[in-house]
Amino acid sequence: MSENVNQAEKQEMVHLTINNIPIEVPKGTKIMQAAREIGIDIPHLCYHEDQRIKAHCRLCSVEVTGRRRLLAACSTEVWEGMEVHTDTPIVRDTQVAILQLMLANHHKDCLSCPRNQNCDLQRLCSRFNIMESHLPSVVKEEPRIVTNPAIVRDPSKCIRCGRCIRACKDVQGIAALTYAHRSSDITVTTAYDKPMERTDCVLCGQCSLVCPTGAIVEKDDTDAVLDALQDPKKHVIVQVAPSVRVALGDAFGMEPGEIVTGQMVTALKLLGFDKVFDTNFGADLTIMEEASEFLHRLEHGGTFPMITSCSPGWVNFLEKNFGDFTAHLSSAKSPMSMFGAIAKTYYPEKAGIPVEDIVTVSIMPCTAKKFEAARPEMGREGRQDVDIVLTTRELIKLIKYVGLTFQNLPESDFDSPLGYGTGAGAIFGASGGVMEAALRTVYEKYTGKTLERLDFQSVRGFEGIKEAEVDLGSRKAKVAIAHTLKNARILMEQVQRNESPYDFIEIMACPGGCIGGGGQPIGTTNAIRKKRMAALYEIDRNLPIRKSHENPDIITLYKEFLGEPLSEKAHELLHTHYHKVEKEYTF
Ligand code: SF4
Numbered sequence: 001m002s003e004n005v006n007q008a009e010k011q012e013m014v015h016l017t018i019n020n021i022p023i024e025v026p027k028g029t030k031i032m033q034a035a036r037e038i039g040i041d042i043p044h045l046c047y048h049e050d051q052r053i054k055a056h057c058r059l060c061s062v063e064v065t066g067r068r069r070l071l072a073a074c075s076t077e078v079w080e081g082m083e084v085h086t087d088t089p090i091v092r093d094t095q096v097a098i099l100q101l102m103l104a105n106h107h108k109d110c111l112s113c114p115r116n117q118n119c120d121l122q123r124l125c126s127r128f129n130i131m132e133s134h135l136p137s138v139v140k141e142e143p144r145i146v147t148n149p150a151i152v153r154d155p156s157k158c159i160r161c162g163r164c165i166r167a168c169k170d171v172q173g174i175a176a177l178t179y180a181h182r183s184s185d186i187t188v189t190t191a192y193d194k195p196m197e198r199t200d201c202v203l204c205g206q207c208s209l210v211c212p213t214g215a216i217v218e219k220d221d222t223d224a225v226l227d228a229l230q231d232p233k234k235h236v237i238v239q240v241a242p243s244v245r246v247a248l249g250d251a252f253g254m255e256p257g258e259i260v261t262g263q264m265v266t267a268l269k270l271l272g273f274d275k276v277f278d279t280n281f282g283a284d285l286t287i288m289e290e291a292s293e294f295l296h297r298l299e300h301g302g303t304f305p306m307i308t309s310c311s312p313g314w315v316n317f318l319e320k321n322f323g324d325f326t327a328h329l330s331s332a333k334s335p336m337s338m339f340g341a342i343a344k345t346y347y348p349e350k351a352g353i354p355v356e357d358i359v360t361v362s363i364m365p366c367t368a369k370k371f372e373a374a375r376p377e378m379g380r381e382g383r384q385d386v387d388i389v390l391t392t393r394e395l396i397k398l399i400k401y402v403g404l405t406f407q408n409l410p411e412s413d414f415d416s417p418l419g420y421g422t423g424a425g426a427i428f429g430a431s432g433g434v435m436e437a438a439l440r441t442v443y444e445k446y447t448g449k450t451l452e453r454l455d456f457q458s459v460r461g462f463e464g465i466k467e468a469e470v471d472l473g474s475r476k477a478k479v480a481i482a483h484t485l486k487n488a489r490i491l492m493e494q495v496q497r498n499e500s501p502y503d504f505i506e507i508m509a510c511p512g513g514c515i516g517g518g519g520q521p522i523g524t525t526n527a528i529r530k531k532r533m534a535a536l537y538e539i540d541r542n543l544p545i546r547k548s549h550e551n552p553d554i555i556t557l558y559k560e561f562l563g564e565p566l567s568e569k570a571h572e573l574l575h576t577h578y579h580k581v582e583k584e585y586t587f
Pocket residue numbers: 106107108109110111113114115116117119120121122157213214215
């Protein structure tokens with residue numbers, strides 16, 4: 001405490017005025033942040049609080065007394081005695097001129113645009129009262145690029161801000177997107193303009209999460225869900241991933257990280273789903289199989305480190321970049337895909353409904369889940385286990401479409417028998433959560449003792465790579481957790497050099513894990529991710545059962561249907577295999 005106070009005392013402060021309002025901020029603060037301190041939002045497009053500064057768009061231009069040129073508020077540090085003006089005629093004219101130039105090169109079909117009413121460009125045009133485009137259009141009418149099940153690009157909506165490039169390169173370490181050409185011809189594209197899925201891209205959707213316009217979006221499957229819901233012959237069931245319930249509220253004006261499980265279930269019931277189930281149940285099932293697989297490898301010999309495989313962006317990354325190491329991946333399917341397999345086998349038997357009448361929908365925080373569901377190995381007899389995947393953003397659209405006032409909805413419970421999840425299932429949505437859930441089960445199964453302290457603090461938090469050593473009695477297990485593919489690469493290069501000290505590794509493609517997935521609400525930042533993480537641990541703490549192997553519905557499922565973990569039936573339904581994918585194009 002006293003150390004912090006001393007540090008604060010030592011911090012040099014700078015005094016300035018913004019629009020004649022005096023303010024004191026720490027040295028090094030940018031004008032943009034200083035203005036926020038006094039409630040002024042300087043318009044911006046290329047700036048993103050989690051990215052390094054680009055200063056491309058100049059929309060944040062401000063006047064500073066004594067300077068002949070306007071300065072970019074996002075990149076200029078304050079100085080002692082600085083006088084900033086954010087709303088002079090020249091500033092406003094400049095900002096309007098920049099927006100007009102953008103509009104001249106923009107396909108302005110807001111009404112049919114996936115980002116309508118959730119678009120930074122649209123919002124800024126409305127803020128500056130720009131009712132029409134004054135410059136002649138120079139936009140190239142290009143078709144939307146729809147070549148894979150997850151991500152759609154629309155170059156005619158791109159304002160060349162570079163946010164997607166930074167997310168792909170700096171967060172994921174991939175660089176599937178780049179600038180091409182120069183000057184007024186500049187575009188953002190992939191290597192040799194190839195479809196994303198044929199480049200290094202893993203369809204994680206982080207680019208779509210930071211794009212301020214409709215230039216990169218998830219593939220919209222909401223119509224397919226509405227069609228299924230309106231078909232009286234279909235029994236439509238839905239599963240919801242753990243991280244959706246702590247993110248959905250953002251879109252309805254609730255505090256980031258607010259837990260909206262009950263309202264979410266009510267909304268899905270009102271949308272017309274016949275049964276609302278929980279992917280947390282699937283997560284518990286994944287732990288049963290994955291923990292058993294880990295113990296089997298320990299006891300009978302197997303490839304180490306074993307690495308989790310429930311993040312499809314990560315699996316795509318490994319297949320494309322470390323294709324000779326697929327044996328390290330756990331063969332246990334992801335919670336979504338395990339749930340799908342059970343929903344198309346056990347559930348029809350139990351509910352007395354023909355499998356051909358069942359439509360399975362998943363609500364996921366992830367764009368790559370759309371790709372995972374479409375993998376040929378994720379189904380049987382010509383039927384996919386998961387028929388349709390919607391992102392959190394698409395669920396928001398559906399809730400708005402039917403006109404529900406989400407924040408006022410009463411709470412309801414998930415349906416049975418695939419609707420009960422433990423605390424271990426709940427924390428799957430946070431980086432470190434899968435490892436913690438697995439360790440709770442591995443410890444008890446390996447030692448035969450009861451785990452007294454369920455919280456493994458060392459695997460929690462937002463650090464890029466975390467590690468821990470767990471005492472299993474007769475031996476210790478060394479584990480590591482990484483989130484983002486940039487960090488995954490570090491751990492995989494160790495594996496490649498045969499220098500990995502770990503027994504078990506958890507990898508999640510997205511920052512913070514699924515709570516920061518590429519399909520989560522627009523506006524997701526690292527600060528918000530941390531609040532969602534805390535909310536998942538709160539859910540876990542408050543649940544009466546916090547270990548997957550104690551989930552009564554999972555116990556019944558094994559008794560009635562699967563037999564034992566790793567049984568022949570469990571292998572047939574709940575396990576899969578991965579394979580090397582040759583990359584065609586790379587930068
Ligand atoms: S990207 Fe924004 S401004 Fe452009 S058409 Fe879509 S909603 Fe309108």
